[in-house]
Amino acid sequence: MRSLWLLHELGLEFEVVTHTLGPALRDPAYLAVHPLGRVPALIDGPVRLFESGAICEYLCEQYDPGTLWRVPGHPERAAWLNWLHFAETMGQHLAALTQAHVVIQPPEARPQIIMKLEAKRLSKTLDVLEAGLDGHDYLLPGGFSAVDTGIGYSLYLAGHFVPLEPYPNVERYFYRLQDRDAWRKSLPGPGEPVILTRPFYAVPEA
Ligand SMILES: N[C@@H](CCC(=O)N[C@@H](CS)C(=O)NCC(=O)O)C(=O)O
Secondary structure (H helix, E strand, C coil), rough: HHHHHHHHHCCCCCCCCCCCCCHHHCCCCHCCCCCCCCCCCEEEEEEEEEHHHHHHHHHHHHHCCCCCCCCCCCCHHCCCCCCCHHHHHHHHHHHHHHHHHHHCCCHCCCHCCCCCCHHHHHHHHHHHHHHHHHHHHHHCCCCCCCCHHEEEEEEECCCCCCCCCCHHHHHHHHHHHHCCHHHHCCCCCCCCCCCCCCCCCCCCCC
């Protein structure tokens, strides 16, 4: 979804090929695109990419004049790179939480300790965002950029596992992001499958 959101921000024409999560992703034809059989993957002419951070950086460099990214030498370049990769750190916790709450079957085998530990670690990343957003509307004081798509999508998932209310800067930021047309266009449509079907996943009592 973060790649889709960025494609919409860039106003590019593109085709989305959807895949059902599970064994279908290990189809040899798809493994030729993404060797781990995961999403997302980008095909752009001869270019094949299968890491969302790299997709973000590539799309910006290739198709954006410098509004959504910060070119080398720009005073916000280092911060742009840092937030770009911080989205992946958040993604690790979100993947672990999704596995622990949803993917692992049967439900009684779900590891409570992982749910607790990863929610705590995710909340630490929210502390970092809360401080990072102090005094400005977007992660970079210079304004909205592609790193807000990566972090914004992570927040969309994070709110399913950790309440966002204790983070006022983060909450306001997330509302601001949801006001964007490109964000709305990247949301799953009615009837489209989603992994997280509940609004919030509390740690079940043992
Ligand atoms: N670091 C990778 C993570 C890719 C990833 O793990 N994608 C998940 C969905 S968010 C996936 O395809 N999972 C399916 C599976 O592991 O079978 C990225 O950001 O692109």
